[in-house]
Amino acid sequence: MADSIYIELSMDHRRCDELFSAAENQVHRGDWIDAEKSLRDFLDATLRHFEVEETFLFPAFEARTGQAMGPTRIMHLEHQQMRVLFKDLGQDIERRDRGHYLGSSETLLTLLQQHNLKEEQVLYPLSDRALAGEVPELLQRMRAGGPPRP
């Protein structure tokens, strides 16, 4: 399969989706111990995904297109909003507050999915096009997780 930011990162979205639903279903059932672990797995995977985008993809995209205020700025902002909701979910689990967790997770799901939609429909395809030659090397650095660009 050809190297593509779109394919690689969209697949990572699907993986995070699975983990998200596992945690929510366990909270729904009142299975708090498992839910704690699933939430942690979801947060690990998702925070890593954000970090990879913010360290590698966004700067590369901005450098190539000269747009620091364009699409990547909004994606960054939404990452921040989601990080706040992650904290809410953690607190709700600690307090065993099922009702509030399910409300926060509904909000997060919606925010997350419309965010993914924008990345998959617009940002990733644009990046694949704009970064054409660099893509294989960029993907390698993303998988390795470092070192960040100077």
Place this chain on the structure above:
Amino acid sequence: MATAALSLEQAPPISVPLRFFLTAPLFGITAALVLLALGTGAWTTRWSAGALAVTHLMTLGFLAMVMIGALMQMLPVVAGAPVARVRAVSRVVHVLLSLGTLALAGGFLSGKVPVLRLALVLLALAFIVFIGAAAGSLVRARAAAVTVRGMRYSVTALAVTVCMGLLLGSGLAWHWPLAVPELTALHLFWGLLGWVGLLVIGVGFQVVPMFQTTPPYPRIMTSHLTRLIFVTLLLWSPAKWFAGHSLLVHDSAATLASLLGLGYALFAAATLALQRRRRREMPDITVRFWRIGMASLLAGAVLGWAGLWESKAASTSLEFTWGILAIFGFGVSVINGMLYKIVPFLVWVHLQANPGGRGKLPNMKEIVPDRRAGIQFWLHLSALLLLAGAAWMPRLLAYPAAVALGSSNLFLWANLTGAYRLYARILASGISR
């Protein structure tokens, strides 16, 4: 890279979509009032003034009202192509569409030609502005996305529907001799199975898997279904128009119409099957509304097949039932369900972005509580069943159906304005803090 500069721009201000969303239930209430005022009189034939007025209060005042608001909101998100001058466009379209729809209903009911003429002018302007703005955005959008393709077909079908509607209306307003039954058939197919249906399918391919957490639709369906339906509509139209000329043409029209039914039945069946495999165990109000929508679509397809191949002309009750399933069972259910995701989310997002948004903010289920949405769901389902029942037993059910329709819309309106009032309150408290 000029297009990249436009992409993912901040969504439009909250007033742009909300203006349309909060108005739609008011037209549902108006439709209910008309049904109450006319009693069994609305149910004599589908050509009655009451039936035509109620049809357009729902199709223009409810369905088009929400769909236009949602398109203004979604075009930047899904297509990466914002609508130019979105504030001005939305304000103008909203006023023209609202007044035009009221005038059209008033024109049908009163039979007054000047009112009808006024309606035609207002609606023509509303759609010229909207279709122009949407087309400008859709032309620039990335062609690859399946949803963008669905939107393009849908907006094209809207243009066809509106032209035929204006022609039909002009026939009434200026006493032109028109082939009304054929033209009406084309008008309503392009409206319901083109504009409404293709937008639901195109958007559904994207939003059902994501927001209702189902597996994706089969690839073969997402890449071909909207195009096949659009092309079938194109082929069916001349066949329907000339159906009286020969048995062969008549039968081709019937075959093509059955194929349209098949296309929609496939989409409905696929959606119901995917929903059974959703990842979330928590009940979801939008999923429940969509299930009614898809069941209505299947039932409508079956009724359509039965009616088409029946030797005698379809009965009035059957025709009414088909229209109710298509407009209310399918269109209104799906849109009503989507509003319960879009409106709380918009309120939440816009609170985040505002100075009042600091501190603890309500989450989506605090913005529209499940319990309140759940009550409205049951009112909506009762309205659907009673309306379909009234098609067969108007003397018994005309009034209960009207009351259920009115209550459901009143409750929807209360739920949506409740969300908006919460938004305004938090915003005000943030500024005074």
